[in-house]
Amino acid sequence: MKILVINCGSSSLKYQAFNMENEDVLAKGVVERIGIEGSKLKHEPHNGDETEIEKDVSDHKEAFKLVVDALTNEQHGVLSSLEEIDAVGHRVVHGGEEFSESVVINDEVMSALDRCISLAPLHNPPNIYGIEAAKENVPGVTQVAVFDTAFHQSMPKKSYLYGLPYEYYEKHSIRRYGFHGTSHKYVANRAAEMLGKPLNELKLITCHLGNGASVAAIDKGESVDTSMGLTPLEGLVMGTRSGSLDPAIIKYLMDKEDLTIEEVDTILNKKSGVLGLSEVSNDFRDIEKATEDGNEKAKTALDVFYYNVRKYVGSYLATLNGADAVIFTAGLGENSPGVREAVTEDMSYAGIELDKEKNQVRGKETDVSKDNASCKVLVIPTNEELMIARETKALAK
Ligand code: ADP
Numbered sequence: 512m513k514i515l516v517i518n519c520g521s522s523s524l525k526y527q528a529f530n531m532e533n534e535d536v537l538a539k540g541v542v543e544r545i546g547i548e549g550s551k552l553k554h555e556p557h558n559g560d561e562t563e564i565e566k567d568v569s570d571h572k573e574a575f576k577l578v579v580d581a582l583t584n585e586q587h588g589v590l591s592s593l594e595e596i597d598a599v600g601h602r603v604v605h606g607g608e609e610f611s612e613s614v615v616i617n618d619e620v621m622s623a624l625d626r627c628i629s630l631a632p633l634h635n636p637p638n639i640y641g642i643e644a645a646k647e648n649v650p651g652v653t654q655v656a657v658f659d660t661a662f663h664q665s666m667p668k669k670s671y672l673y674g675l676p677y678e679y680y681e682k683h684s685i686r687r688y689g690f691h692g693t694s695h696k697y698v699a700n701r702a703a704e705m706l707g708k709p710l711n712e713l714k715l716i717t718c719h720l721g722n723g724a725s726v727a728a729i730d731k732g733e734s735v736d737t738s739m740g741l742t743p744l745e746g747l748v749m750g751t752r753s754g755s756l757d758p759a760i761i762k763y764l765m766d767k768e769d770l771t772i773e774e775v776d777t778i779l780n781k782k783s784g785v786l787g788l789s790e791v792s793n794d795f796r797d798i799e800k801a802t803e804d805g806n807e808k809a810k811t812a813l814d815v816f817y818y819n820v821r822k823y824v825g826s827y828l829a830t831l832n833g834a835d836a837v838i839f840t841a842g843l844g845e846n847s848p849g850v851r852e853a854v855t856e857d858m859s860y861a862g863i864e865l866d867k868e869k870n871q872v873r874g875k876e877t878d879v880s881k882d883n884a885s886c887k888v889l890v891i892p893t894n895e896e897l898m899i900a901r902e903t904k905a906l907a908k
Contacts, residue, residue: 512907513537513595514900515582515649517575518602519641521633522547524574528582528589528596529900537589538582539896542574550574554581556589571637575644598653599645600903602693602895603638605631606658607684613661613902616642616654624656630684630741655903662692665733673740687745689737691719691841695727696734697898698840698891703732705878705889706836714831716824719893720850721841722750722793726820728827736830738823744780747819750793753783754819788812795843795850817853824854828861836887837863845892846873855888862886 512532518525527539540554540561550568555561564581568574582590590596601616607627614620621642628635638656645654671687672680679685695717702717703710710732717727724747727737738746738754748754761775770778778787786793789812791801801809828834839851848870855865862885870879872890880888 512597512904513590514598514600514903514907515596515645516600516602516896516899516903517641517645518896518899519571519637519644521637524571524578524641524644526578527896527900529897531900531904534897534900536896540578540581542568542577545569545571545574552577552581554578554587556587558589559587562587570644571640572644572647575641575648579648593649596649596652598655598903598907599649600655600657600899601638601642601645602659602899603656604634604659604690605688606656606660606664607688608664608686610656610658610661611664613655613657613906615906616656620656630688653903653907655899655906657693657899657902659690659692660688662696663687663689663727663734663737666735666737670736685741687737687740689725689727689734690739690743691723691725691727692734693895693898694719694840694893695725695729695737697893697895698838699729699732701876701891702836702838702889705876705891706887708835713836714834715836715838716827716831716834717838717840718820718824718844718854719841720747720820720839720844720847723752724749724820724841724843726823726827728830730831736827747823748788748816749784750795751781751784751786753779753787785812785816788815795847799847799849813849813853817850820850820854824858833861834886836889838889838891840891840893845890848872851879851888851890863888 514529514531516527522545524542528537530537538556542552544550545568551563551565553563579593582588583592605627607630609623624639698717699715702715703713715729719725723743725737725739728735744752746754764775785798789798789809791798791809798809798812802813843850851870855863864881864884865888866879866881874892877890878887879890
């Protein structure tokens with residue numbers, strides 16, 4: 512069975528084609544600058560070099576056409592024809608309360624996706640364009656939606672309700688949804704395999720630390736709390752997002768700096784986080800380097816970030832009454848020994864004891880805790896595309 516996984520952003524379309532007999536990636540790539548001058552496709556087949564195709568594409572439908580042409584091209588294609596694609600899996604950011612698992616897309620699902628747009632006005636429309644583009648370009652093929660929010664729908668009310676008048680939850684669905692669900696679920700499953708125990712006997716804390724970052728508390732395979740909220744802005748200080756702050760700061764900042772609410776929204780989403788604090792970069796590699804070079808603001812930004820993650824791990828230890836493992840994943844979690852050391856130091860009260868030598872690892876699935884630690888520290892590279900392909904395969908069968 513061959514499955515195409517699609518992840519659409521406002522001006523990009525990322526894809527990976529899988530052979531699900533052995534879960535091999537046949538090809539992957541991205542169309543960038545959709546609707547903007549200078550659009551191009553970067554295509555990387557498993558059996559050849561990366562190629563770039565420059566071609567103006569005005570929308571996601573044209574971008575999708577470019578992708579299927581590349582996949583079936585004589586020189587750098589990996590499929591003999593489109594008939595080989597058995598199903599298409601789509602990443603969808605926000606499924607609201609409508610979806611607690613992945614679904615086969617039909618007219619009813621499309622209407623529900625439309626209803627979710629107001630919850631994620633920037634993210635969901637491009638996801639919907641991607642689905643429409645796939646329907647047009649590979650008609651008759653099963654399409655599956657896999658939601659970032661679905662895994663967290665198991666959270667109890669005490670985790671997902673905000674301290675607002677209840678009517679706003681009832682009228683406008685304002686509550687915590689959480690994101691990165693596909694990644695939290697993938698690493699939780701891998702952790703169970705690594706620990707050699709059934710997932711439904713484990714208490715796990717998963718730290719997805721990339722440019723966007725979130726932590727989740729997972730009890731018996733179910734998400735019971737997570738740091739992101741109604742939108743991905745809540746929770747940890749991130750690359751460019753502020754994370755949680757005193758809500759009164761918004762009005763105070765508007766008054767002091769004479770800003771509109773839209774301007775404050777841009778500051779909180781794009782100019783804050785470790786970028787805003789360090790005044791160096793939103794890329795942790797640059798900030799780690801600047802810290803080594805003695806830049807004080809860069810060091811402070813890292814300290815704030817590390818302390819943020821620590822606080823969430825600590826509060827989820829309380830939520831779960833201890834944990835069997837703390838898992839680090841995504842760009843920073845997989846690649847930075849520094850973040851893992853700072854987050855887990857002095858946590859022996861919870862059975863967490865990092866082995867500093869084992870921890871000198873990047874991008875590799877490993878147990879980096881001391882042999883006798885009762886709570887393991889695991890590095891598990893995430894693979895959201897593979898997870899989407901697996902869910903798609905299960906539903907398309
Ligand atoms: P997203 O998908 O949210 O864009 P990623 O999971 O790709 O994020 O992670 C990107 C972040 O991971 C960047 O801030 C980058 O600096 C960090 N990162 C990637 N590789 C390394 C590394 N070797 N050392 C430290 N940080 C890294």
